[in-house]
Amino acid sequence: MAERQYRIHPAVGIARVGNAVRSDASNDFYFIGPEIPDVFANVDPLSGALGEFKTADGRVKAQAARFRIFEYEKQADGKFHPLGEITVKDPARAIRIRWAVHLANRKASFCEFNGQAGAEDQPLFFSSYTANGPLKMRNSTGARAIKTLAERRKWLELDGKEQKIAGGDTANVAHFSIDRANKSNDGTKLKIRTLGELRSDDAGHLLVIGGVGQSDFDKAIGSETMTDFANNDGWFDDMSDGPVDAELTIDGVAHPVVGAWVLVGPPDFAPAIRTYRTMYDTLVDVLVREMAIPADDGLFAGPLAHITGMSKDWRQNQTIRDFTPSFTRDIAPILRAICRMDRVHPYQRGPVAAYHGVMTDQNFGVLGGQGSLPANRATVFKRLRDPNAFDRVPRPPVDPTRMPSIYGDYYGEANNRGGDTDPASLHAVSKLQYALLRAWNDGNFDQDWGRLPAAAPAITPEGLDRAALESLSGGAFFPGMEVSWLFTKKEVWAAPFRLARGKKIGTLPVPGEVRRDLVVEAGTFSQQMALPWQADFRDCAFGDVKDPTLPGGNRRVGWWPTNRPDEVFPDTTPNNRVPWTRFGNGQPFPANNAQGFRAMVDSWFTLGFVVEMTPAGAPKQLYEVEFNKGAPVA
Numbered sequence: 001m002a003e004r005q006y007r008i009h010p011a012v013g014i015a016r017v018g019n020a021v022r023s024d025a026s027n028d029f030y031f032i033g034p035e036i037p038d039v040f041a042n043v044d045p046l047s048g049a050l051g052e053f054k055t056a057d058g059r060v061k062a063q064a065a066r067f068r069i070f071e072y073e074k075q076a077d078g079k080f081h082p083l084g085e086i087t088v089k090d091p092a093r094a095i096r097i098r099w100a101v102h103l104a105n106r107k108a109s110f111c112e113f114n115g116q117a118g119a120e121d122q123p124l125f126f127s128s129y130t131a132n133g134p135l136k137m138r139n140s141t142g143a144r145a146i147k148t149l150a151e152r153r154k155w156l157e158l159d160g161k162e163q164k165i166a167g168g169d170t171a172n173v174a175h176f177s178i179d180r181a182n183k184s185n186d187g188t189k190l191k192i193r194t195l196g197e198l199r200s201d202d203a204g205h206l207l208v209i210g211g212v213g214q215s216d217f218d219k220a221i222g223s224e225t226m227t228d229f230a231n232n233d234g235w236f237d238d239m240s241d242g243p244v245d246a247e248l249t250i251d252g253v254a255h256p257v258v259g260a261w262v263l264v265g266p267p268d269f270a271p272a273i274r275t276y277r278t279m280y281d282t283l284v285d286v287l288v289r290e291m292a293i294p295a296d297d298g299l300f301a302g303p304l305a306h307i308t309g310m311s312k313d314w315r316q317n318q319t320i321r322d323f324t325p326s327f328t329r330d331i332a333p334i335l336r337a338i339c340r341m342d343r344v345h346p347y348q349r350g351p352v353a354a355y356h357g358v359m360t361d362q363n364f365g366v367l368g369g370q371g372s373l374p375a376n377r378a379t380v381f382k383r384l385r386d387p388n389a390f391d392r393v394p395r396p397p398v399d400p401t402r403m404p405s406i407y408g409d410y411y412g413e414a415n416n417r418g419g420d421t422d423p424a425s426l427h428a429v430s431k432l433q434y435a436l437l438r439a440w441n442d443g444n445f446d447q448d449w450g451r452l453p454a455a456a457p458a459i460t461p462e463g464l465d466r467a468a469l470e471s472l473s474g475g476a477f478f479p480g481m482e483v484s485w486l487f488t489k490k491e492v493w494a495a496p497f498r499l500a501r502g503k504k505i506g507t508l509p510v511p512g513e514v515r516r517d518l519v520v521e522a523g524t525f526s527q528q529m530a531l532p533w534q535a536d537f538r539d540c541a542f543g544d545v546k547d548p549t550l551p552g553g554n555r556r557v558g559w560w561p562t563n564r565p566d567e568v569f570p571d572t573t574p575n576n577r578v579p580w581t582r583f584g585n586g587q588p589f590p591a592n593n594a595q596g597f598r599a600m601v602d603s604w605f606t607l608g609f610v611v612e613m614t615p616a617g618a619p620k621q622l623y624e625v626e627f628n629k630g631a632p633v634a
Helices: 149-156 279-290 305-317 327-343 361-368 374-381 387-391 431-441 461-470 533-539 593-606
Strands: 004-009 012-016 030-032 062-074 080-086 095-105 158-166 174-177 194-200 206-209 215-217 235-237 240-250 253-255 260-265 493-495 504-509 515-519 543-546 554-557 609-613 621-625
Touching (some): 004 240, 004 461, 012 461, 030 206, 062 240, 062 260, 158 174, 158 194, 279 431, 279 461, 305 431, 327 431, 361 374, 387 431, 533 593
Parallel strands (some): 030 062
Antiparallel strands (some): 004 062, 012 062, 062 080, 062 206, 095 240, 194 206, 215 235, 240 253, 504 515, 609 621
């Protein structure tokens, strides 16, 4: 018999918190995250029907990450190709699956977020330099500082431990319970009681459902008043991440299974809009430019052969020269995403030609169809910001007239650079994306717009990987929306889209001791994020940068409007743009930081979701729905 492999997909799954009331006996408090590329979360892939994002009482449904096992066989070319999915309902074989997941939140014991500080170190985080002095650990200074690694693990880390569930067991639920007393020893406990749960369906798939979006503070450690977008001592939240494993037996014989990972992030409040640079785009950029394609992986000789082609081209030419991009696959998604952002982040159009002009799919014929017009391509391409400019010496000036209109990784100072005079203070497409766009601009691309038949919705291993990662933001990382820059370092990856579990990737200071190793373990990627998550979620609205080409001299710039909108068109008043962060009476959240942070902690679930729909008296477009739905929730 030919050699077989078994792998869990998606290789990285994404769950999102929701505070809908949970019951072990029901499943109406969650929906399944995206599993097919270009089919958005909570949309039925066959009918196109859109589900509701909140329950009747106005609470947000959690997004579950669903995991499956696929069987691969080594074929004549020496590569492992997928045969199909393994389920416990296989009529020809006795299949047994036992799933295991470990979720943890280590935010409060990690270092303070300081932009790109530590990102250029070898090992990562070794540097002592930040704009504000040496790298500092959260909850490590002042009279209430927590010293030593043992004490920090006891008081600052929320570990749900490894939980297991049998594939096909629909009756039981495994909980990542948290039971932590406050450090004051006054009998009170953190309000955070869970990091989520595991379930299975009758086919044996795994469902990972994250926390409820709860944040709380321990007055014996820090202050209830939040003063920073990312670092607030004494605060905790229920975001998490960790490894996903499975024990598999087929007809009584055990088989090893390649594991996966799950990230638990905040809700995606604009699920119908992908960003111009998704996490899939960013990780493909890392793979093509910095990693090796596995020689025995048949996916990269089949459905992912274009990635193999780009990798070969980049190794030989350090750019895209011999590889032929597809307009439909490689170019159109970037342009469409940039343009659709206008519905959640209003662009400013000044005298600079066609800045962020809004295109529809009807425009794509002259950009990527037969007879594509060079002048039209050039008009678009010249407006794009070049990521290669970030590395030039001397650095060119900041150019806010280029798109996208988004803040960048070096918004803050670190590594002896950054700030409002650094071109990297604004964001760009990836270097690989820019090289593909340049080839398109030069006419070296497949003019396939309108020629490729639409693929039927289908669950595939590579599609599961891509669909999950395309729903994540691939930058900017200050700190990011679901994960930060650590997730994009080649050091953390063992293979394409597979994290290097247990690998030492960095070193961190420990108050009262020396240093400890940073390894890829449960909680590694959520710990770099803002604490609590709502502070950054409130703070990362649009701001202004200097732009002398506009009246008034400033240009509006956003952060992650495709996950966390700036302004929206409500379905009830579809022609009026309003602030997204507003109370039920229409008043915006407070401008004062401390009050604004608290408003987001208390009211995040009342905010609306942006979906594609056709409200009464308005055309089909992206509108906000379910704002302030239901009765007020205490």
